Amino acid sequence: MAVQTLDAFMAEVGRLTPAERTTLVNQARVLIEQIYVHLPLKRAMHAVDPVQRLRNLAARIGPMSEREFHDELIGIFIELRDLHTNYILPAPYAGKIAFLPFLVEEAFAEDGSPRYLVTKLFTGFSHPSFGVGAELTHWSGVPIDRAVEVNAARQAGSNADARHARGLEALTLRNMSLCAPPDDRWVDLVYVPAGGGDPKEVRLNWRVFAPRPSPNGVDPGDAASPAARLLGYDAATEERRRAKKELFNPDAMDAEAVAVAAAAGAAAPATDPATTSTMPDTFAFRAVHTPSGEFGYLRIWTFDVDDANAFLAELVRILGLLPPNGLIVDVRGNGGGNLLCAEGALQLFTPHHIQPTLLSFLATPLTLALCTGPGAKSADLTPWHDPIGLAAEIGAPYSQGLPVLPEEEFNGLGQRYQGPVLLITDALCYSATDMFAAGFRDNELGPILGTAGNTGAGGANVWTHELFRELFPGSEFPFRGLAEGATFRVAFRRTTRQGKAAGTPVEDLGIVPDAVHRMTVRDVLEGNQDLFAAAGRMLAELPVRRLTGTPGTPTAAGLPVTLATRGIDRVDVCVDGRPVLSVDVADGGSEVTLPRSAAGAETVELAGFIGGKLVVRSRLPLG
Numbered sequence: 130m131a132v133q134t135l136d137a138f139m140a141e142v143g144r145l146t147p148a149e150r151t152t153l154v155n156q157a158r159v160l161i162e163q164i165y166v167h168l169p170l171k172r173a174m175h176a177v178d179p180v181q182r183l184r185n186l187a188a189r190i191g192p193m194s195e196r197e198f199h200d201e202l203i204g205i206f207i208e209l210r211d212l213h214t215n216y217i218l219p220a221p222y223a224g225k226i227a228f229l230p231f232l233v234e235e236a237f238a239e240d241g242s243p244r245y246l247v248t249k250l251f252t253g254f255s256h257p258s259f260g261v262g263a264e265l266t267h268w269s270g271v272p273i274d275r276a277v278e279v280n281a282a283r284q285a286g287s288n289a290d291a292r293h294a295r296g297l298e299a300l301t302l303r304n305m306s307l308c309a310p311p312d313d314r315w316v317d318l319v320y321v322p323a324g325g326g327d328p329k330e331v332r333l334n335w336r337v338f339a340p341r342p343s344p345n346g347v348d349p350g351d352a353a354s355p356a357a358r359l360l361g362y363d364a365a366t367e368e369r370r371r372a373k374k375e376l377f378n379p380d381a382m383d384a385e386a387v388a389v390a391a392a393a394g395a396a397a398p399a400t401d402p403a404t405t406s407t408m409p410d411t412f413a414f415r416a417v418h419t420p421s422g423e424f425g426y427l428r429i430w431t432f433d434v435d436d437a438n439a440f441l442a443e444l445v446r447i448l449g450l451l452p453p454n455g456l457i458v459d460v461r462g463n464g465g466g467n468l469l470c471a472e473g474a475l476q477l478f479t480p481h482h483i484q485p486t487l488l489s490f491l492a493t494p495l496t497l498a499l500c501t502g503p504g505a506k507s508a509d510l511t512p513w514h515d516p517i518g519l520a521a522e523i524g525a526p527y528s529q530g531l532p533v534l535p536e537e538e539f540n541g542l543g544q545r546y547q548g549p550v551l552l553i554t555d556a557l558c559y560s561a562t563d564m565f566a567a568g569f570r571d572n573e574l575g576p577i578l579g580t581a582g583n584t585g586a587g588g589a590n591v592w593t594h595e596l597f598r599e600l601f602p603g604s605e606f607p608f609r610g611l612a613e614g615a616t617f618r619v620a621f622r623r624t625t626r627q628g629k630a631a632g633t634p635v636e637d638l639g640i641v642p643d644a645v646h647r648m649t650v651r652d653v654l655e656g657n658q659d660l661f662a663a664a665g666r667m668l669a670e671l672p673v674r675r676l677t678g679t680p681g682t683p684t685a686a687g688l689p690v691t692l693a694t695r696g697i698d699r700v701d702v703c704v705d706g707r708p709v710l711s712v713d714v715a716d717g718g719s720e721v722t723l724p725r726s727a728a729g730a731e732t733v734e735l736a737g738f739i740g741g742k743l744v745v746r747s748r749l750p751l752g
Contacts, residue, residue, distance in 0.1 A: 130338055130375060135314050138305075138337040141221045142195070149612035150190045150198055156594060157202065157216065157617060158183045159607045163495040164597075166589060166623040167211055167636055169526050174637055177208045200309055207308075210287040210637070212363040212559055213591040213620040217306045219613030224339045225305040226372045229316065230254040231333075233265060235277075235297055236654075237647040245273050245297075247320070248653050249377040259331045262323025262654060268300070269316050276300070283308070286556070287637045290581040294556035295365075302372055304365045311335050340371040343410045344389045345434045347467060349591075349618070352599035356435045358508045359468045359533060361560035361590050364618065366464030367433055374410075384409045403450060407443055408434070414447050417457065419665030425451030425548075426661070428459045429474075432561045433466030440470045441477075441542060448477060448546045453675065455668035456546055457661070459553040461580060465560030468533055468590065472561075475568045477545040480736065480746035483572055484627035485539045486564050486635070487530025488590055489513075492520035495607070496528075496621075504600025509533075513622075530625050533590070543734075544746045549671035550575040551664050554642055559585035564624055566640040571628030576667055579642030580660065588635025589620030672696050674745040676737040683728040690749065692719045697737035697745060704730045 145153070161168065162180050171177055182205045190198065199218055206216045217223060230251035236244050247263040268276035281296025303311060315334045322329060347356040349364075374381050387400060388409050406412035413428040427447065434440040448456075458478075465471070472485045490496045490513055499505060500514035516529035532539075552569050554562075554577060563584050570577060594617040598608040626633045646663045675695035680688055692700060694714045702710040704727045712721055727733050733749035 133337045135335040144195050154187045160617055160619045163493050164621050166491045166620050171209050175210055179205050207285045210285055212285050213589050215307055215618045217616045219615035223306040223614050225337050227303040227305055227335050227337050229301040229333050234653045236650045251376050252379050258322040258329055263320045265320050267319035287586045288583050290556035290583045291585040302369045304368055307365050340375050345408055347433055347435045350593045350595035356467045361468050362465035363559040366557055416452050417661050419662050421665035421669035423452055424455040426457045431463055431466050432470040434470050437467055437469035441473050445545050453548045454673050455548045456550045457664045460558055460562050461555040462557045463562040465562045468561050471565040472539055476540050476542055478550045478574045480544050480743050483539045485532045486624040488533055488622040489527045489530040490517050492517050492528055502601045547674050547745050549668055551668050552577045554579045554584050556581035560587035563587050563635050567626050567635055571626050571630055577642040578664055579645050580648050583641055584639040586637050586639030588624040590622040591618050592621050593618050676735055676745045676747045678735050678749045686722055687725045688723040688727040690721050697739050699738040701736045703734045
């Protein structure tokens, strides 16, 4: 890992010519004015006019310094309060993170007051008294709560919880490609050591490095990648997640390297697949013990995975290893990723048919042209052509919403975990993770426990400027090359919810949890103990269902099946989609005989009911 001082990094920064600046501003205006799907919403909710600000910037480019130009363009995008839609600075900023050698997290005292604690140190950094558990009181002379508040105001989060979470994280980690570099070369901290005592002071310098990308991640500018066209993510959160892992968790990086080598056939797996995911940058899992009992715990670090089928296959494998009486699914800090991963995962936790979120375009001449242009077919945009045309004809701002794929694509695997499920969210959850949380709520999978009062509230499919340019080249489209690796990302299809919240946008509104647990000192320093206890209490109140079938040897009478049931009173059996049997059951085991045709069937599905309500579903293992 190559680390620079901030001064050394800034010495590499170049200058854009006036023509290059003009091109950047003009391309930003094309994206915002003609493609940006949330423009009407942002104008209404946040009273902003990015198009006029871009006009003003174009008129005064010449006399501006390099820093002034970047700051103004950054500011135009930040005021949109949309973490999908960014100006990405040119080289050498792109891909670089400025960092301080520690992490700070917020915990709440019993009286509800926040405390800001050091929770991790950069590998190799040591100090006699500034260590894990130290409590920050002042940041460069500013009281720490005010420092967090000021930093939060500089973030593009769409609600107060989102801005606060990102303001706290950006105290020590800054995405150089998305925000202005730190003005200060160091920070002066006042802190109380972990063991207590008098306040002490320490000065720490900013440093810069480039975190390695995820081995399973999506290249957002790769026009040949289907996943690049189906992204919904906060790139800054994903970059910081990778940075935190590389800076503060070398063991996790080692495990990742082992998994990558094993997947490539270069080495035999050195970890136990019963306890470690084959995609360790994506999943972690284990059993957790709480005062309310033992439950499964699944951490989904990211949905930014290029191969959705591999993601789902590994998730199915993991679910088969976890305790069956209840599951905690934790998506805190997950900035989103591949929409097919996020929405495809929902079916695994419910017996019901999943309805995915719907995507719609801003109705403009350019979005209509995109749906018939050279890249429309490969990007699966053609179904939106007629809805955009209709919206333009009747004066509606948005086209009709359509699922990104047919609903059957999100229901092919069926339920794979039958116990009660609880979701943990925070204010860093964004985009595809917001959609996962929305689907969790709208499809009634289980309760949501938040460590903040809302998620990050991002609801869109995001494309890069490079992707538009590669898929829609030529003079008939307005996309032009940009200098020195500078680029943009833009939300170009918005998402709306299904179920009881049908038609509600995810953007700016987010998903409000059913209950909120404020993180405690024990949580941030001792492995989430109080958070797991709160989740355990909620899970323990939910019923546990079980329905499995073990086929026997076919006979002249039919196919014998041994059923194992819990929490249901009826089982219906379908063979290749046709109902063939319905039996009353009680907890325990029972024997049924299916028609002889079941022995040669492609699918035999068991549906469990209680009081006439479908509550669990299972597929019979055949062959």
